[in-house]
Amino acid sequence: MKTNLIDQIKAQRPLVLVVTNFITAGAVANVLSAAGMSPMMPSDFHEATELTQLADAVTINIGSVDSDQAALIDAVMATATQLSKPIVLDPVAVSASQARQSLVQSILKKGVTLIRGNASEIAYLAGIQSQARGIDAGDENNPAYLAQLCAQKQHCLVVLSGPIDYVSDGKTTVECTMGSPMMPKIVGTGDMLSAFLSGCLSLPISQFEAVKFGTEYFGQVGQRADTGKLGDWSANFLTILDQANSKSWKGVGK
Numbered sequence: 001m002k003t004n005l006i007d008q009i010k011a012q013r014p015l016v017l018v019v020t021n022f023i024t025a026g027a028v029a030n031v032l033s034a035a036g037m038s039p040m041m042p043s044d045f046h047e048a049t050e051l052t053q054l055a056d057a058v059t060i061n062i063g064s065v066d067s068d069q070a071a072l073i074d075a076v077m078a079t080a081t082q083l084s085k086p087i088v089l090d091p092v093a094v095s096a097s098q099a100r101q102s103l104v105q106s107i108l109k110k111g112v113t114l115i116r117g118n119a120s121e122i123a124y125l126a127g128i129q130s131q132a133r134g135i136d137a138g139d140e141n142n143p144a145y146l147a148q149l150c151a152q153k154q155h156c157l158v159v160l161s162g163p164i165d166y167v168s169d170g171k172t173t174v175e176c177t178m179g180s181p182m183m184p185k186i187v188g189t190g191d192m193l194s195a196f197l198s199g200c201l202s203l204p205i206s207q208f209e210a211v212k213f214g215t216e217y218f219g220q221v222g223q224r225a226d227t228g229k230l231g232d233w234s235a236n237f238l239t240i241l242d243q244a245n246s247k248s249w250k251g252v253g254k
């Protein structure tokens, strides 16, 4: 992991527009802010064009989508694709309803930079029967293969998260082994990772390297934040992100 990128994000302070779910919006905004990014979470589609023009990167999270938010997503996608802004899709529980399936299909038709999902969401988007249980992943076989297949099928980068995270561009797939078993117990760590990776995609390096760096960094912060008590994890995570710089992280994760 190139630790100087931690400083670079804080210097750049990328403006990340997140179409978010109402369950984890505040938690995601605080993670972005602690990491040195500027969150913006609009809800009215009338202002989508202007706000997307301001953004360095966009995240579309369908966790609590309704018809108003579908209109917002449409408008954000139109401007983001027109202006070639990085777009991250978090396909929360995509296989759980017809509405989610068709919405995600229409988003993918317009094109995204990265899909970040758990093993079941990525399995579904790779065209494989998944074992999803609502927002949670079921037991999927061969996640590295699923990540690669999904990237090939959807023509974008993929991060399949879980006990091990897999980053794939369809040809190369790398593993990130950090993290903590507390992370799947905190609702929204996946939402946080998706939005955080949007900000990383504004770094002036290749998109694959940016996503790999962001996934490794997020996992390492998550591991350091585990001090044995679930209730402390979120506060520790914010503190570590806020205090991180290339000097304090020197030599980590090489």
Ligand SMILES: Nc1ncnc2c1ncn2[C@@H]1O[C@H](COP(=O)(O)OP(=O)(O)OP(=O)(O)O)[C@@H](O)[C@H]1O
Binding pocket: 092, 117, 118, 119, 135, 136, 137, 161, 162, 163, 164, 165, 178, 179, 180, 181, 182, 183, 184, 186, 187, 188, 189, 190, 191, 192, 193, 218, 219, 222
């Ligand atoms: N068992 C685990 N051990 C270590 N890290 C984990 C584990 N499970 C998940 N993580 C980490 O938690 C983060 C979120 O991944 P996860 O797959 O749980 O997302 P998700 O299912 O979309 O979560 P949510 O829907 O609650 O936002 C990632 O950084 C991942 O590395």
Ligand SMILES: Cc1ncsc1CCO
Binding pocket: 021, 023, 024, 062, 063, 064, 092, 135, 187, 188, 191
């Ligand atoms: C609990 C929950 N329900 C829909 S989205 C969400 C948060 C995790 O994405």
Ligand SMILES: [Mg+2]
Binding pocket: 092, 093, 117, 118, 135, 190, 191
């Ligand atoms: Mg999720």
